[in-house]
Amino acid sequence: MKSHDAFEYLTVKNLDPKNESDRQLIEEFMLKTYYILNNYFSDEGQTVSGKNVVDVEYFK
């Protein structure tokens, strides 16, 4: 994962879909989008990298 520090507000890191851990990160962010209170199918809310999913939107 390459890190770029050239941005004032944003840290940007390149992800390689062929790399197992990067792919896992992509899947987590892309698939876990339910706000903790709206996840009716589970007692626990969804988490990404150990953090609660609070308010996620797809930038389409």
Place this chain on the structure above:
Amino acid sequence: MSNPTLYCYKNCVNSKLVQIITRFTNTKLEIVNLEKMSKSNLDKLLKRSPTGLFPLLQIGDFFLSGSIAIARFFLERDEAVHEVLVGKDVQRRSSINMWIDFVSTNLWPFYDEIIGQILGKTETHQDLFSLAIGDLMQVLLKINNHLAFRTFVVDYQISFGDLVIATSLYPYFSLVVDEKLRANLPHLVRWYSFISNLKEVSAVIGVPRLCKVTQKPHHVKKETAVHQQQVKVENTQNNEKHAVKDSKKEKKADSKQQQDNKVEAKKEEKPKAEAKPPVTKEPEVKVEKKKNPLDILPPTPLDLDAFKREFLNTTDKKTSLNNLLNNFDAEGWSFWYTYYQKSGDQGKILFRTCNLKSNFLQKLDKFRKYSFSAFGVYGTEPNLDVEGVWMWRGKEIPEEVNFQ
């Protein structure tokens, strides 16, 4: 208590709901058009809005914002009208609230994507425009099916819910849902015609207008207009050239009988005639926009719009994502993890952090056609993070993402 004043934009659909309710309650409402206010007055007013939003109601020192809240305010002040449009029955009230929630979460979000594009208020994305109309139709079909055996949305008499939905649908029926689309919505059209013809409603929104052809995004219309203008300019140039040639022939015939000095004078005039306004206008019409570097990248087999369509509509998102990753075009696209670097008090209060995320994405609006992402707020108060994963065109960091 002073007379109520409603501050709103002239064509604000939400303010129409308030005006309709005040027609029912016979309330005298003064309406102030925000477009005619000076910026300093507008800023002062905005500070008085509890939510920082319009429409805004003022009665003396009391300020209330949001069309639904203001409409409810007027309803609850008039017991008789409230009894008819809302009532005391808990089930009826809850059903009305359910439909209001439904349109506010499922119908209103399309306003910017569809009506905003048509009116030229938001950036044009033809593909997203088409997608949004498809999604809008799904919502309208649900309401249509609900109305298949009902005259009104709730129970057997008109309710506040009918008025909220009808005013919300007004811009779509006027500009988007044409005859072809309406053919799929017979019950909704029947109901909409009835509600919009009520004298209290038509007095505010005018005679109900059903659109004949779905309007195109503003930018597309503009392009078409420019193209037509170009064709006109070319035609007029051609016509003028023909006219000049014809006049040359006539002048040659006459020139035998004319003196030499007169012929020379005419020759001097000809170049001036050919260089007249239509020719000088041409560069203005053909102004070329600077191309985005992402547009000139080598072609890619990955169809972003097709992927977005499939991924967003499928219930099995994991398979859709796996298909993308397994066949990923790493030469034409790249994946990125992005983390918003907080400063000061950022990330401590939930609603502020959500606004931060939304504002960030808003800045990237032009980048939509080159990217897709899941971007959001994660964590718990007071340790909230704004981060996400992006897929964008090219292998480098595009200038759109650089906010420096």
